[in-house]
Amino acid sequence: MWTRRGILFFVFTIVLTLWAYSQHQQRFPRPEFETGYEQPDATTPEPRSGAVELIDVLVLTLALSGGVWLALKKRSRKGILWLSIFSLAYFGFFREGCICSVGSLQNIALSLFDPGYAVSLNVLAFFVIPLVFALFFGRIFCGSVCPLGVIQDLVVLKPVKLPHGLQTVLGLLPFLYLGFAVLFAATGTDFIICRYDPFVGIFRLGAPFHMIMLGVLFLLIGMFVSRPYCRFLCPYGVLLGWMSRFSRRHLTITPAECIECKLCADSCPFDAIEAPTGDLSAERTSKNRNRFIVYAILIPVIAFAAGFLLNRAHPYLAKANSTVYLADLLVTQPEMQFNTENLDISTFMASGKSLATLTEEADAIRHSFAAGSWYLGIFLGLVFGFTLLNQVIYRRREGYTPHKGDCVSCGRCFDYCPVQKHAENTNHE
Amino acid sequence: MSDNKYIDRRNFIERSFRIGLGAAVAGTAGYTLLKLTRRSYVWQIDPFKCTQCGRCQTDCVLPVSAVKCVHAYDLCGYCDLCGGYFKPDANELSTAAENQLCPTQAIKRQFVEEPYYEYIIVEELCIGCGKCVKGCTSFGNGSLILQIRHDICVNCNECAIARVCPSDAISRIPVDEPYIIKGDFSFTNKS
Numbered sequence: 001m002w003t004r005r006g007i008l009f010f011v012f013t014i015v016l017t018l019w020a021y022s023q024h025q026q027r028f029p030r031p032e033f034e035t036g037y038e039q040p041d042a043t044t045p046e047p048r049s050g051a052v053e054l055i056d057v058l059v060l061t062l063a064l065s066g067g068v069w070l071a072l073k074k075r076s077r078k079g080i081l082w083l084s085i086f087s088l089a090y091f092g093f094f095r096e097g098c099i100c101s102v103g104s105l106q107n108i109a110l111s112l113f114d115p116g117y118a119v120s121l122n123v124l125a126f127f128v129i130p131l132v133f134a135l136f137f138g139r140i141f142c143g144s145v146c147p148l149g150v151i152q153d154l155v156v157l158k159p160v161k162l163p164h165g166l167q168t169v170l171g172l173l174p175f176l177y178l179g180f181a182v183l184f185a186a187t188g189t190d191f192i193i194c195r196y197d198p199f200v201g202i203f204r205l206g207a208p209f210h211m212i213m214l215g216v217l218f219l220l221i222g223m224f225v226s227r228p229y230c231r232f233l234c235p236y237g238v239l240l241g242w243m244s245r246f247s248r249r250h251l252t253i254t255p256a257e258c259i260e261c262k263l264c265a266d267s268c269p270f271d272a273i274e275a276p277t278g279d280l281s282a283e284r285t286s287k288n289r290n291r292f293i294v295y296a297i298l299i300p301v302i303a304f305a306a307g308f309l310l311n312r313a314h315p316y317l318a319k320a321n322s323t324v325y326l327a328d329l330l331v332t333q334p335e336m337q338f339n340t341e342n343l344d345i346s347t348f349m350a351s352g353k354s355l356a357t358l359t360e361e362a363d364a365i366r367h368s369f370a371a372g373s374w375y376l377g378i379f380l381g382l383v384f385g386f387t388l389l390n391q392v393i394y395r396r397r398e399g400y401t402p403h404k405g406d407c408v409s410c411g412r413c414f415d416y417c418p419v420q421k422h423a424e425n426t427n428h429e
Numbered sequence: 430m431s432d433n434k435y436i437d438r439r440n441f442i443e444r445s446f447r448i449g450l451g452a453a454v455a456g457t458a459g460y461t462l463l464k465l466t467r468r469s470y471v472w473q474i475d476p477f478k479c480t481q482c483g484r485c486q487t488d489c490v491l492p493v494s495a496v497k498c499v500h501a502y503d504l505c506g507y508c509d510l511c512g513g514y515f516k517p518d519a520n521e522l523s524t525a526a527e528n529q530l531c532p533t534q535a536i537k538r539q540f541v542e543e544p545y546y547e548y549i550i551v552e553e554l555c556i557g558c559g560k561c562v563k564g565c566t567s568f569g570n571g572s573l574i575l576q577i578r579h580d581i582c583v584n585c586n587e588c589a590i591a592r593v594c595p596s597d598a599i600s601r602i603p604v605d606e607p608y609i610i611k612g613d614f615s616f617t618n619k620s
């Protein structure tokens with residue numbers, strides 16, 4: 001039934017839509033109040049101010065410095081554990097996971113490629129400071145500060161040792177993740193690290209169901225395969241690993257001479273402790289040398305091939321970008337233009353933007369994907385090639401030593417080394 | 430090869446790599462520093478671009494969206510027949526729930542003086558669906574707008590709504606002016 005008001009409203013609507021097509025116009029004038037009514041202001045609650053963000057940077061630096069002291073000087077697993085719990089509470093649960101160093105690499109990538117985007121000081125600090133610390137002292141960040149790492153570290157229950165080959169293959173995943181994260185960030189498409197961050201939902205104590213489930217799943221796996229995200233996904237871990245591998249100093253397992261008792265190797269849940277090597281036989285050496293030469297020649301070939309392949313695939317990659325996706329859809333299926341179900345299409349159609357403008361924008365984005373996929377392919381090819389090469393490079397080690405790239409400086413091994421215990425005992429006597 | 434030589438060579442290689450990596454980090458940081466703006470950013474909706482698609486309610490990472498309706502009183506006509514408050518087919522202008530556009534009855538209607546009514550958003554109830562905003566924008570002055578509330582928003586590195594907003598209405602804006610509230614066009618004539 002149409003009521004009088006209903007009809008009035010209807011007529012009203014028609015008239016109004018015709019009359020006031022531009023939104024930048026007040027249809028109804030502001031009333032002049034006679035009763036002394038005072039118009040309230042629109043409410044605008046303040047965000048966290050910049051000063052508080054600088055405190056975050058300060059806490060980060062202090063926590064890292066504390067981690068260095070505990071890992072390199074004090075050699076205290078307990079200290080590292082408490083520091084890491086503090087970091088988890090502060091950066092994870094209190095600051096709710098954002099901004100984190102892992103995600104910040106996307107901001108940096110975007111700002112390198114997009115002239116219109118500038119990062120803020122605290123984002124830059126979160127990106128650079130842990131890397132600098134890693135370059136001097138190893139991956140202190142991973143062991144003591146990173147909330148994502150710490151939450152996995154705390155659930156390690158009964159770590160299994162993975163076969164070496166499987167570890168090497170899975171170890172390639174972070175490079176893949178890093179490469180794609182940079183490609184998608186640099187093209188302004190998506191921040192995939194943030195989108196698929198498994199733990200941020202837990203830090204915020206609330207998130208869509210699938211996000212929480214992803215986090216719980218990682219933690220469950222993490223009881224047996226320790227730090228699965230860190231070792232087989234984390235893209236920032238790749239950068240930290242590079243830094244740490246050539247770090248100036250690094251924690252040592254034993255405070256004195258290694259007696260090769262092998263106790264520490266079993267204590268490391270991340271398989272990051274390498275056994276001492278003997279001398280290679282002359283036969284192995286020559287075999288390795290031959291393989292080295294073959295691989296070294298292969299590397300540029302692999303890199304080029306990977307670049308070429310990914311470049312071929314760039315139209316598919318570019319579809320991850322919503323603009324490209326929409327343009328593709330409307331060009332290939334013009335009848336979709338009249339689809340009112342699809343919110344993106346109907347909004348675009350109502351916006352008054354022409355299809356030509358849209359395809360132009362899409363072409364520009366596709367263009368950067370074409371270039372980016374070349375770089376990405378070459379990068380991945382190089383990573384693969386150097387991983388192969390690494391298998392035949394012989395590095396002599398005396399005693400058990402942490403693999404500087406893989407060790408997250410958690411300090412578990414300290415307590416297992418009898419040399420240290422002995423030294424402590426004599427101190428106490 | 431003697432031991433010392435081996436260790437020397439290894440140290441030399443490590444040092445070169447260390448310097449190289451350090452330079453790479455410094456270079457990246459330096460380049461970003463050139464563009465660095467001292468200000469931090471927050472996410473905000475441009476009410477002039479927003480088309481009230483409804484995704485603000487559903488796509489925020491928080492269980493209840495950080496986006497809420499905000500009343501830009503400067504623009505309001507204080508209408509009795511409010512396009513943001515009443516359903517288009519409302520059968521009377523009363524505060525009965527079935528007449529209200531808002532699914533959570535988050536708008537309070539208050540009599541001011543004949544024939545004017547004031548509309549107040551109760552933020553605790555608002556879920557950011559934008560229905561009232563759409564009503565007000567289509568039939569009224571457009572004084573109801575959607576804004577990201579920074580006391581609730583956790584300032585995600587990438588706002589989950591910005592990614593899916595069909596109107597590209599959400600972007601980073603400097604933290605010192607964290608809201609985009611529509612002003613009174615008859616006075617300022619600018620956004």
Ligand code: SF4
Binds near residue numbers: 102141142150230
């Ligand atoms: S590897 Fe990545 S996630 Fe793990 S602790 Fe290090 S930075 Fe954090």
Ligand code: SF4
Binds near residue numbers: 474481593
């Ligand atoms: S997603 Fe965009 S268009 Fe939709 S309601 Fe939010 S700001 Fe408005």
Ligand code: SF4
Binds near residue numbers: 530531557559562
């Ligand atoms: S209609 Fe939607 S946006 Fe408007 S006040 Fe109600 S819940 Fe908030």
Ligand code: SF4
Binds near residue numbers: 494495577585589591
């Ligand atoms: S930044 Fe995050 S919390 Fe804020 S509105 Fe966007 S999705 Fe919601």
